[in-house]
Amino acid sequence: MQEIALKGFGETVKTVTFRIRRYDPEKQELPKYMEYKIPVQMGMTVLDGILYIKEHLDHSLSTRYSCRMGICGSCGMIINGKEKLACQTQILELGKDLIKVDPMGNYGIVKDLVPDLSNLFRNHEKVKPYIIREEEEPKSEYLQTPAQREEYAMFTDCILCGMCLSACPTSATDELYLGPQALAQGFRYISDNRDLGFNERLNVLDSKQGVWRCHFSGACSEVCPKGVDPALAIQLLRQVMTTNVFVKFKQKGTANAPERKSVSGVS
Ligand code: SF4
Ligand code: FES
Structure with missing residues (x-):
């Protein structure tokens, strides 16, 4: 050579x-x-x-x-x-x-x-990865304390490399599964105190192919190069869907959520 x-x-x-x-x-x-x-x-x-x-x-x-x-x-x-x-x-x-x-x-x-990462980007889009508000134009700055940012800070580090979905055994058997990247981003946005899009994301996250499809192998979190923990986000989402943390979301005004209607049947 x-x-x-x-x-x-x-x-x-x-x-x-x-x-x-x-x-x-x-x-x-x-x-x-x-x-x-x-x-x-x-x-x-x-x-x-x-x-x-x-x-x-x-x-x-x-x-x-x-x-x-x-x-x-x-x-x-x-x-x-x-x-x-x-x-x-x-x-x-x-x-x-x-x-x-x-x-x-x-x-x-x-x-x-x-x-071909089309599936990753399509699923990311499904969870509406942006701040949702009622007003079209912000009238003033949306304030946030360091503690409020801390609630989702880790999940902002995602660089959309797609490695978590590559490692996920559930994604390997179900191409309709939303996947760890999208679920982690769903949690990132519903946890943001400036966001009012909880209801708009609920049907996608709280569904058979959403948060309930994960088998919790943890492979996603193991391979993430940025220290994002999608498996943790999925557990936190399940907590939101099944306990009175849901009420907390309403109380602190992060989600404009009506009385809970569970798509999964778990409440
Ligand atoms: S492995 Fe980490 S950085 Fe890459 S897409 Fe998944 S969560 Fe994002
Ligand atoms: S080339 Fe950008 S992360 Fe490797």
């Missing part, structure tokens, strides 16, 4: 093999794995390795990325069996000579490592 050092990196420390799942739905071929040997230098991430392959060994490899710093959420994939952001995964820290790379699960494939 002719070694071409990556710009900005130092000496080659070792050579590793990337085994990458290749699939092009436009070709009449089954998915297959292809192997590439690459020189690894200190600081190289899995994304750097994939881009090395694309630049020097196989231009036809497709992947998805943008920021290269763990912010945009574009480079989620399965690396040695676990969902990870490729730009945040150091090759040397994996401690392996063979790195297996698969596209995220529970999504269609656009090509190779590029998943």
